[in-house]
Amino acid sequence: MIPLSVAFLPLTDSAILVAAKMGGFAEDEGLDLTLVRDTSWATVRDRLVYGQVQAAHMLAPLAVAVTLGLSQQPARILAPFRLGANGNALTLAPDFAAALDPAPRNRVEDPVATAHDFASAIGLHRRKPVIGVVHRFSSHALMLRYWLATAGVDPDRDMTLRVLPPSLMVEALRAGEVDGFMAGEPWGSLAVAEGLGEIAALGVNLWRRGVEKVLAVRADWAEAHPETQDRLIRALDRAAVWCDDPANHAVLARMLAHPDHLGLAPERILPALEGRLILQRGTPAVEAPDFLILHRAGANAPSPEHGLWIYAQLVRWGMVPAGPEAQAAAAGLFRPDLYQRALGVGPAASPAFDFFDGRRFDPADVDGYIASFGVAEK
Amino acid sequence: MRIAIVDDSGLRASILKDGLVEAGYDDIEVVAPHGAFVARLERMAPDIVLMDLGDPSRDALEEMLAVSRALARPIAMFVDRSDEAMIGAAIDAGVSAYVVDGLRKERVKPILELAIRRFNAFSAIRAERDEARSALADRKIIDRAKAILMQGRGLSEPDAYALLRSTAMNQGRKLVEVAEALITAHAMLDPPQGGAR
Numbered sequence: 001m002i003p004l005s006v007a008f009l010p011l012t013d014s015a016i017l018v019a020a021k022m023g024g025f026a027e028d029e030g031l032d033l034t035l036v037r038d039t040s041w042a043t044v045r046d047r048l049v050y051g052q053v054q055a056a057h058m059l060a061p062l063a064v065a066v067t068l069g070l071s072q073q074p075a076r077i078l079a080p081f082r083l084g085a086n087g088n089a090l091t092l093a094p095d096f097a098a099a100l101d102p103a104p105r106n107r108v109e110d111p112v113a114t115a116h117d118f119a120s121a122i123g124l125h126r127r128k129p130v131i132g133v134v135h136r137f138s139s140h141a142l143m144l145r146y147w148l149a150t151a152g153v154d155p156d157r158d159m160t161l162r163v164l165p166p167s168l169m170v171e172a173l174r175a176g177e178v179d180g181f182m183a184g185e186p187w188g189s190l191a192v193a194e195g196l197g198e199i200a201a202l203g204v205n206l207w208r209r210g211v212e213k214v215l216a217v218r219a220d221w222a223e224a225h226p227e228t229q230d231r232l233i234r235a236l237d238r239a240a241v242w243c244d245d246p247a248n249h250a251v252l253a254r255m256l257a258h259p260d261h262l263g264l265a266p267e268r269i270l271p272a273l274e275g276r277l278i279l280q281r282g283t284p285a286v287e288a289p290d291f292l293i294l295h296r297a298g299a300n301a302p303s304p305e306h307g308l309w310i311y312a313q314l315v316r317w318g319m320v321p322a323g324p325e326a327q328a329a330a331a332g333l334f335r336p337d338l339y340q341r342a343l344g345v346g347p348a349a350s351p352a353f354d355f356f357d358g359r360r361f362d363p364a365d366v367d368g369y370i371a372s373f374g375v376a377e378k
Numbered sequence: 379m380r381i382a383i384v385d386d387s388g389l390r391a392s393i394l395k396d397g398l399v400e401a402g403y404d405d406i407e408v409v410a411p412h413g414a415f416v417a418r419l420e421r422m423a424p425d426i427v428l429m430d431l432g433d434p435s436r437d438a439l440e441e442m443l444a445v446s447r448a449l450a451r452p453i454a455m456f457v458d459r460s461d462e463a464m465i466g467a468a469i470d471a472g473v474s475a476y477v478v479d480g481l482r483k484e485r486v487k488p489i490l491e492l493a494i495r496r497f498n499a500f501s502a503i504r505a506e507r508d509e510a511r512s513a514l515a516d517r518k519i520i521d522r523a524k525a526i527l528m529q530g531r532g533l534s535e536p537d538a539y540a541l542l543r544s545t546a547m548n549q550g551r552k553l554v555e556v557a558e559a560l561i562t563a564h565a566m567l568d569p570p571q572g573g574a575r
Contacts, residue, residue, distance in 0.1 A: 042436035042474075052467045072440065136441050163441035165434050177413075 001032040002228055006215075007044045008035055008057035010167050010262045012185040012272045013087045015252055015294055017057055020239035022255045025164050027229040028238070037193045037260065040165045041135045042072075048216060049075040054225075055232065057083060058216040064310045064330045065137035068320055078222050079214035080338035081233050084240075085299040086210045087292035088203035089188040090178035093173060096125060097198040104279035105286050107200045109354045113149035114201060123150070125179065130160045132169050132181030134368040139203075139212050147206050149373075150357050156317075156376065159333050166177040173197055184212075185292065186264060192278055193268060199279040204290050209297065209352045211306040214334075230281060233342035237300060242267050243296035299378035301339055301348035304331035305363040309353065312361070312369050318376040327366060379486065380405045382424035384415065384433065390500045394428065397496045401488070411435035416442045426486065428493050431469065443476065462523040464490065471497040516554040523557035526564050 004026075006015040018034060020026045026033040038044050041062055048056040049066065063079055065071040081138060092100075099121030100107050100114055107114045122129055133141040145222075155161060164172055169181040170191045178196065181187070191197035204212050215236065222229050242248055253266035253273060271277045272292045276278045276285040289296055293299040311330035314320045336348060353361040360371055381403055385391035391408045398406055407422060411416050411429075416438055419427065429436065464487070468475065471494040477486050520542065527538035546556045 038432060039434040040437045042440055043432050046431060046469065046474065050465055052469055070444075136438055136444055163437045165437055168434055351545075 001027070003028055003032045003034065004055070004228065004232065005034045005036055006055045006057065007038055007047045007053045009038060009041065009044060009165070009186075010086075011057075011213075011293075012259065012262075013084050013292060015243050015256060015273070016236050016240045016300075018255050018258075019243050019252060020235045020257075023048055023239060025239040026232075026235040030237040031228070031231055031235060032300040033235075034258070039167060041138075045071065046073075048077065048218065050072050051218070051221075053362050054217065054221055054228075056216045057194070058214055059135055059138045060211045060306060061137040061139060061142060061314070062135060063214055063216045063333055064307060064314070067320075068314075068326050070314075070320055071137060073268065074188060076219035078219050078333055078335050078338065079215050079216055080222070080229065080335045080342070081215040081236055081307045082211070082302050083213040083215055083236075084295075085202045085212055085293040085297070086180060086207075086290060087184050087212055088143070089185065089199045089277070090180060090182045090201035090211075091173070091191045091228050092171075092200045093178075093187040093197055095175075096129060097123060097200055099124060100200055104198055104200070104283060104298065106207055108202045108279060108286065108288075109245045111147060111201055111205050112150070115147055115153075118148060118200075119151040119153050119158075122153065127179075127181045128158070128160055128179075128333055130162050130177070132164045132172055132178040132183070133161050134166050134183050135163060135171075136319070137314075139210060140184075141281075142310065142317075143203060144182045144208065146313065147201065147356070152188065154376075158289050167290035170194065170196065186268045189271050189277060190264065190268050192281055195281045198323070199277060202277070202288055202291060204288055204374070206356050208290065208354045209284050209293075209299075211303075211310070211351070214302065216226035216310050220348050226341075228236050228340035231338060235263045237343055240300050243273075244293075246274070296377060298348045298351070302334040302336050303351045304334045304336070304342050305351050305353075307331040307334045308363050308366050309361055311364050315370050315372045316375055320372065322367070322375070379403060379426070379489075380422065381407075381489065382419055382422055382425045382427045383408045384411050384419070384429040384435065384439070385409075386411055386433070387430075387500075389432070389503070390497070391574060393500050394493060394496045394504075397492050398489070403489070411438075418476055422529055425478045425481055428489075429474050429476075430497075431472040431474040433474070436474065439476070459486075464494075467494050472501070473497050479486060482541060519561065520557045523560045526560060530564075 002253055008017055021035055023034045042257055044056050045066060047053045063077055064079055066075055083376045128245055148155055162178055166183040166187050169183050169187050172178045175193055175194045189200050192199060253269040256262050256269045257266040275289040275291040276287055278285045307330040311327050315322045320326055381398060383391050383394055385408060390550055395408060396408055409418055411433060470489060473493045475490055524535060524538040527533050527541060528535060542553060542556055546553045
C-alpha cells in the first residue's frame with residue numbers, strides 16, 4: 001500500500017475524498033489514504049506547498065493564486081482532477097433578507113431581481129453590509145462580486161467582504177459579525193436550520209456549471225510519482241461515480257457526518273447531495289438538482305478554460321496585473337492530459353460558461369472579455 | 379524588533395513569550411485571534427507575526443496583508459525559501475510566521491528556531507495531558523465492561539477483569555478495545571429502557 005496524505009476542509013464537497021477513503025476506492029488502487037482536516041485554506045495551502053501532504057482539496061482560484069505568486073509562497077501546483085462543480089449558497093441574516101422578495105424561492109430563482117434588491121438594501125441597512133466569503137481567491141468571492149456588480153454594486157466600496165473559514169460562518173452570523181455569507185454546504189443549511197439565516201442565492205443559478213474545488217498536487221511530486229497520481233485519480237473517479245448515484249446519498253451523508261470529517265448530523269449534509277434545499281426555516285425544500293454536481297456532466301475533468309476565466313476575473317478586480325505569462329500560467333495548471341492519462345479517456349467537451357446574465361466568455365478572447373468589464377483601480 | 383504572537387491558547391503563547399524574553403527580545407505582544415484583532419495588529423505594525431499553522435484566523439490575517447495600505451511593506455511567510463530544512467521543521471512543529479519583507483535573515487532565523495523549539499515543547503506537554511486524559515477515559519470504559527460481566531455472569535470484580543485481560547491477550551487487542559466491544563454488544567443485545575440508565 002502506498003501511503004498518501006490529502007488535506008481537506010470540512011465541506012460537503014470533500015465528498016469524493018471521503019468516499020475514496022471510506023468506500024475503499026483508494027484501497028482498491030493500492031493507496032493508504034490519510035485525510036488531514038484543517039479549518040482554514042491557508043493551512044491547507046501551506047501543507048501542500050511545503051510538502052506535509054501530497055494532495056489537497058483546493059479552491060480553484062486559490063490554486064491559480066498560488067501559481068501566480070499571489071498567496072504567500074509561490075509554487076508550481078497542478079490540478080489533474082476537479083472535485084465537482086457548484087455547491088455554494090449565499091445565506092443572509094433575516095433582517096437583511098427582509099429587504100428582498102418575501103418568497104425565498106423567488107429570490108434564488110431570479111438572481112437578476114435579487115441582485116437589484118440586494119443593491120437597494122445596502123443603503124437602508126444599519127451599517128455597510130458585511131458579507132463573509134471563504135477566501136479572497138475563491139469561486140465564492142468571484143461569483144458574489146460578478147453577480148452584485150451586474151446590479152451596479154462595487155463590492156470593494158459598497159460592502160465589506162470579510163474573510164472567514166466556512167466552518168466559522170454560522171457562529172459569525174450568530175454573533176452579528178456578518179450580515180450574511182457565501183460558502184459551500186453544509187454551512188448555509190446549518191444556518192437555516194438554526195433560524196439564523198435564509199438562503200438568498202444559489203451558485204448553480206448564477207453559473208450553471210461553476211468551477212469550484214480541484215484536487216491540487218505539487219508539480220514536482222506529480223512528475224516524480226506519475227503512477228501514484230494515476231492511481232489516485234482512478235480512485236477519485238470511481239468514488240465520484242459512486243457519490244453521484246442518488247442510491248448512495250444516505251450512506252455518503254453518514255460518511256461525511258463522521259467526527260473526523262464534518263462532525264455534523266447527516267440531515268444537515270443530505271440537502272446539498274440531494275439538491276433539495278430549505279431556504280428559510282419552516283418552509284418546504286426547493287428543488288435544485290444541479291446544486292452540487294460530483295461527477296455527471298463532466299464535473300471532474302479539469303479545463304484550462306476555467307483557469308482563463310479565473311484569471312480574467314482576478315485582473316478585472318485588480319488582484320493581478322494583466323499579462324500573457326500570468327494568463328498562460330493560470331490556464332496551464334489545469335491538466336486534462338493527466339486526467340485522460342489516468343482514466344484512459346479522450347478529451348472532454350469544452351466547459352460551459354452559462355452565466356445568469358447571459359454574458360459570453362470566449363476563451364479565445366480573454367482580453368476582450370476583461371475590457372468589457374473594465375479593470376478596477378487599485 | 380517587534381514580535382506579535384497571535385494565539386488562542388494561553389499556555390502556548392506564554393511558553394513562546396517566555397522563551398523570547400529570555401533570549402533578550404522585549405517588544406512582544408500576544409494577540410488573541412478574536413473580534414478586531416486584525417485592526418490591532420495593523421496598529422502594532424509588527425516585524426514578525428508568529429502563530430499556529432492551523433489557526434483558523436490565518437485566512438483573515440492574510441486578507442489584511444493583501445489589502446492593507448497601512449502596512450507599507452509586503453509580508454512574506456518565512457525567511458528564505460532556500461532554507462528548506464528550517465521550513466520543514468517549522469511546518470512539522472506547526473509554526474507559521476509572517477515576516478516583514480526586507481528583514482534580514484540573520485535576524486529572523488533565531489526567532490523562528492526558538493519558536494519551533496517552544497512549539498515542540500508545547501506539543502509534548504499537550505500530548506502528555508491528552509495521554510493522562512485518555513488513561514482516565516480508558517479506566518472508565520474498563521470499569522463499565524467489568525460491571526456488565528459482574529452483573530451478567532455473576533463474576534467477582536477480579537474475575538471479570540481477568541476475563542477481559544485474557545480475551546484481549548488471546549485476540550491480540552488492547553484491553554480497552556475489548557471492553558468497548560463488549561459495551562457495544564451489550565447495548566445492542568439489551569438496549570437500555572427509557573429512563574433506566
